[in-house]
Amino acid sequence: MAKTSVSFFCQNCGAVTRRWQGRCEACGEWNTIVEEAAASGIGAQAAQGARKGRVFDLSRLGDAERPAPPRITTGLAELDRVTGGGFVPGSALLLGGEPGIGKSTLLIQACAALAAKRRRVVYISGEEAVDQVRLRAARLGLSGAPVELAAETSVEDIVATLSRGERPSLVVIDSIQTMWTSLIESTPGTVSQVRGAAQALIRFAKTSGAAVILVGHVTKDGQIAGPRVVEHMVDAVLSFEGDNGRGLRLLRGVKNRFGPTDEIGVFEMTGQGLQEVANPSSLFLSARDEAAPGAAVFAGMEGSRPLLIEFQALVAPSPLGTPRRAVVGWDASRLAMIVAVLETHAGVKLSQYDIYLSVAGGLRVGEPAADLAAAAALVSSLSTIALPADAVYFGEIALSGAIRPVAHAGARLKEAAKLGFRSATAPQAAGERDGAVRDLDLRPLRHISGLAADIGAKPPRRAADGRPPPSAARGLREA
Incomplete structure (x- = not known):
């Protein structure tokens, strides 16, 4: 009777080792390696009893024997x-x-x-x-x-x-x-x-x-x-x-x-x-406060579907030596890069402030086109100047402060125009228009400093009792 060989498999990643060990070297998990028979499995046979291979027919890529069957649609x-x-x-x-x-x-x-x-x-x-x-x-x-x-x-x-x-x-x-x-x-x-x-x-x-x-x-x-x-x-x-x-x-x-x-x-x-x-865009924007500073609407893409999502930012003075950075629904390292670019190339000082950034609606955004919307929300919260309620933002920010073009700019602009938005701040290369976005006011940007200057030029939002805005707004306009 042939002796069955034994191997050790990681239950987390499937890595195979010759001996048991407490930690898997492939995935780093502890106590996930168990002993299993290596020769078991569907299609696994002993080497001595293995059958000879059979000859099968080959076809060419261009040979269409029969049309593909139709897809099974569920109705959902x-x-x-x-x-x-x-x-x-x-x-x-x-x-x-x-x-x-x-x-x-x-x-x-x-x-x-x-x-x-x-x-x-x-x-x-x-x-x-x-x-x-x-x-x-x-x-x-x-x-x-x-x-x-x-x-x-x-x-x-x-x-x-x-x-x-x-x-x-x-x-x-x-x-x-x-x-x-x-x-x-x-x-x-x-x-x-x-x-x-x-x-x-x-x-x-x-x-x-x-x-x-x-x-x-x-x-x-x-x-x-x-x-x-x-x-x-x-x-x-x-x-x-x-x-x-x-x-x-x-x-x-x-x-x-x-x-x-x-x-x-x-x-x-x-x-x-x-x-x-x-219409997911209307769901994500259903309960937003249009007059609140720190909110920017991002024209994003999920697969082939354009979505309008709200980015919310809160910039507050930090009592700690190391300010907090909390992010929900976005990449924390991406936020750190945007903060550094704003300080270096736009003169927006954020190093002494706690920063909280959230993507409304529970959606997680992973595309770099959200850089411009996140930067607009940060500058808006710092200056207490509310962004226009009918404006959308999208664009990738480079380390040099340049605004890089992103894919599917036309689809983003069409979705914004369909939902009643009147202006869009986007990269310079997004200026190609068609009839669907003819009524949309496109504001092309080539550098991040233009975003800070554009928001700082707007009149700051006063408090409900008529008090003037805090000194952060004045500092932003001076910068």
Whole structure:
């Protein structure tokens, strides 16, 4: 009998080592390395009993044997947007999100909408009983949807059941961490079991033509739990984000082989489930105080969708030797760079002030085009001068203080004009216009000093009792 070789796998990142150690050298996590049989796994065979390879036919790239099958649209416009126009038959998707964020609610609604179109939809739950899934569907008003349910964790039994009868259009596996295969000798949830179960389900999707959605748990840092190799195996990775304290939910496409990445879908959690938000810009700007200093509207892009988001800044004198820098929804290192550029090239002194910067609505912004909006909010808060309520800002700030052009300037300007904004402060290269933004007053900037001078030239906002503004405004105008 051949001796089974043993290796040690990290449960966090999937790294393989020859011996046990307390800390993984690949990801730095402690107590995540366990002993597993290296020869186990779907497709793994002993070297002596390995079969010879078979010869298969090759095709050319330009040979079109048959047209591609149409996408499977659920009817949820936000979900179809993120997936690139619907699910591709035979594709495998991985959906991750924090517990209680609404992953199961979203999938139940998508399954019910697709089953209403007379398509076979199967929902496999490894964490809940069938009656518990029915209770959730009844709470959402979907108890009459013809969705097939099952509570099962064995991958072999699931594949055998799904292969019987009509081919399903959509299969939901909730969740992949609870699945196990008898070909691997380890407990469910380990790296080998998650990898082997995912490989078997992906193979079923490719051979049958059914779209398979795998639900994945996330770790404390927001990453999908389990080996990262599963993210490389699937065709698309979707992340469901949000805050339990807010009703806003964001479905973000992290990876998509059949559509654009970084696309987002916006939902709002209500008592009747997730409701689609057709105009996210109006939602993010719904409760803003137009007369308050320190607020600037940023014309951003999330995938192919333009969004108007409010940046809020508070600049206050610091009683500490080292002023505070607190950021919510943006990169803290990016804020430090903007502060340094404003001090060096615009004469705006912020080193003795506490700075608090927040992106309203719970959205996280990662593109550098938000530099100009953040700088405008900081200067506005320092000078207590409110920015125009009908103005938007976008542009990347270089270390030299120059305002660099950004992509999709036309789409940003069109979104601002559609929502009633009348002016836009943008890079010099964004001056190319079309008929949709002809009524928008474009203020091109080439250097950050022009932004500080433009805001400082405005009359400062007086207090409600008529008192003059603090000396910060006078210092900004003198600078």
